[in-house]
Amino acid sequence: MRIGILGGTGPAGRGVAVRLAAAGSEVVVGSRDGERAQGVAATLRDAWPDHRLAIDGGSNREAAGCDQVVVATPWEGTMATVGPLADDLSDKVVVSMVNALVREGREFLALMPPRGSVAASLQAALPGARVAAAFHHLPAADMERLDTPLEADVLVCSDHGDATDATLALVGGIDGLRAVDAGSLAQAAPIEAFTAVLITVNVRHRAHATVRLAGLPAVR
Ligand SMILES: NC(=O)c1ccc[n+]([C@@H]2O[C@H](COP(=O)([O-])OP(=O)(O)OC[C@H]3O[C@@H](n4cnc5c(N)ncnc54)[C@H](OP(=O)(O)O)[C@@H]3O)[C@@H](O)[C@H]2O)c1
Numbered sequence: 001m002r003i004g005i006l007g008g009t010g011p012a013g014r015g016v017a018v019r020l021a022a023a024g025s026e027v028v029v030g031s032r033d034g035e036r037a038q039g040v041a042a043t044l045r046d047a048w049p050d051h052r053l054a055i056d057g058g059s060n061r062e063a064a065g066c067d068q069v070v071v072a073t074p075w076e077g078t079m080a081t082v083g084p085l086a087d088d089l090s091d092k093v094v095v096s097m098v099n100a101l102v103r104e105g106r107e108f109l110a111l112m113p114p115r116g117s118v119a120a121s122l123q124a125a126l127p128g129a130r131v132a133a134a135f136h137h138l139p140a141a142d143m144e145r146l147d148t149p150l151e152a153d154v155l156v157c158s159d160h161g162d163a164t165d166a167t168l169a170l171v172g173g174i175d176g177l178r179a180v181d182a183g184s185l186a187q188a189a190p191i192e193a194f195t196a197v198l199i200t201v202n203v204r205h206r207a208h209a210t211v212r213l214a215g216l217p218a219v220r
Helices: 011-022 034-047 060-064 075-089 118-125 140-144 161-172 185-205
Strands: 002-006 026-031 055-059 068-071 093-096 101-104 107-110 130-133 152-158 177-181
Touching: 002 011, 002 060, 002 075, 011 026, 011 034, 011 055, 011 140, 026 034, 026 060, 034 055, 055 060, 060 075, 068 075, 075 093, 075 118, 093 118, 093 161, 101 185, 107 185, 118 130, 118 185, 130 161, 130 185, 152 161, 152 185, 161 177
Parallel strands: 002 026, 002 068, 026 055, 068 093, 093 130, 152 177
Antiparallel strands: 101 107, 130 152
């Protein structure tokens, strides 16, 4: 499985790239500048030589050519990034980890994107793709460090059953992550918005806390 990451040169994309590659995927870190992405990919490979990470870098279009695509851009740039790639993304599972947030002092506040979430906006902009939402609550710094064990639940939602299944499999392949089917894409709105609460807690407590649901008997 080749996974492309749009905006993959930032902390969020790098963290997902490292963990997916460690789980056995081939990853293409995408960027507006393919050379920059190649440099980032080399840095990630060199950071963990024992893991022989299959991470390459390229343009966002090259990343969009992969089997499955993760969107890891800031919310302001998401639609401008995917718009020209709509044909490349058609028929694919596209996983949004984008949160629409604004910082106000020591507080993060959730913004309300059109259709309630960035993921739903993406689905509307990419009618040929099957959009899922996942990875919103993971601390990027911990994700990028393979010597830091993860222990987190990742809430996954989509309007397409096969996109949910593919994303649950992607997330569940990463050591320490439990993938939880959280329902339809309508759930992306509260999932994205809750990230503002989580980051605010982390700022106040100088922590890298993430989400772990208590009392969940079994996940598929
Ligand atoms: N950081 C976290 O802990 C974390 C965790 C979970 C989810 N997220 C979400 O993941 C997304 C990315 O987070 P991040 O911290 O990695 O963000 P970031 O560093 O600000 O941006 C990621 C990459 O996107 C590209 N980019 C920047 N501005 C852009 C624009 N206007 N248009 C298109 N591309 C642009 C840049 O790559 P190039 O210059 O190489 O193109 C940049 O390296 C956000 O939506 C965030 O809410 C973050």
